[in-house]
Amino acid sequence: MEISDDQIIERTLAGDTDAFSLLVRRWERPIYGLSLRMLGRDEDARDVCQETFLAAFRNLRKFRGDAKFSSWLYRIALNACHSKLRKQNGAVERSIDQEDQDGRKFELADAEAEQMPDRMHLDQRAALVRKALQALPAEMRQVIVMKEYEELTFAEISEILDIPVSTVKSRLYTGLQQMRGRLEKVRAAL
């Protein structure tokens, strides 16, 4: 039987600090995925991942059992993402027509564009999505990431962000609408 998060926390607080590595192994993938989709850069996502677990370890005594550990961890990770985004000073608010952070311009050859739905390679489509997602305001992006990729329920997202479920739904709706608009705009341009 798999040991629960709460049991690992109890062991860690009792002095078995190595037990915390079990939580790291269990949650590093979702936290990395969330950070990567929020920030768009592997390096930043790794930093946030590290910061999240370190902050969680240091503040473990403050963790109250009334919320799920994962929710608490997601909240720490999102705060770290927002902090990084603030440091980037609005770099995320760029158009999908602009260069990406590595200086590469996303474009397809005209000949290929005619047959885009069939021929477009999956990673190119993924790059398009990444750019469109990053161009969204952070408050909508985080809801889409948590719902679509982390498969959290509306209630869980509401708990993590400390907002009503109705607000979660409304942000998700607006986010999807904007994503739709951006993706269609790119398709039309191609």
Place this chain on the structure above:
Amino acid sequence: MKNRNEMNSQSAQAAQSSCDRKEELVAYLYDEATTTERESFETHLKECDPCSAELNAFGRVRDELNTWQVGFAPRTEWVSPRGKMEVLRELIGLFPVWARSLAMAGAAAAAILLSMSVIGTHINVNQGNFSVNFGKADAAEKNSNVAVAGPSQQQIESLVSNAVAAEREKIQQDYQTQFASFKHQLDTEHKARLQAVSAEQQARLEATKASLRQEIKKSNLQRGSIRSFFAMEDDRQDPWSDVK
């Protein structure tokens, strides 16, 4: 392609002006609606084209979103940060045993002094008399049959300065005694060493002299022999004197 895009765009505009059931639409889209909500919304969808179009469009957006998959997550390097006590313990471990013992003795002395001050211990030193009272000053004075007047600040200072002076004098005397003893010891050792070296040199000199005398004697003997040999030669007749 363009026609399709235009159609999509038109349908998007139409959808954006749809009725105000967006929360229900989202709940239905992500399969989080209750049975009643789902049935109600499905009925609505049959009548509302914009909502239906928007639902389909959002489905496509979701398909697009899912093209971005994270294949792997790099392993987070995790080493549990050490607590302050752990770091302190390691730091103490770096010191040699004697230093740790000294620190512990100091800590123990400080603890004793602290506890003495807490329980109100009074130590009186007056003209060779020494007394220790435990407990609060008032209680000690009340319970004591002999009234012990506490020394004044001046007396304490005088006592302390006398004690310090006496101690200093004692240390100086000890130092001088030790210094004299050490000097005497050094002088004795030095003299003995000098005598030994001198005797050794004298013996070596005598031996050299004796050896030289022996050599001279031997040389004289050899010289005498040579001289007598040549004297014989002079006396002998020249065997070649007749030969011409």
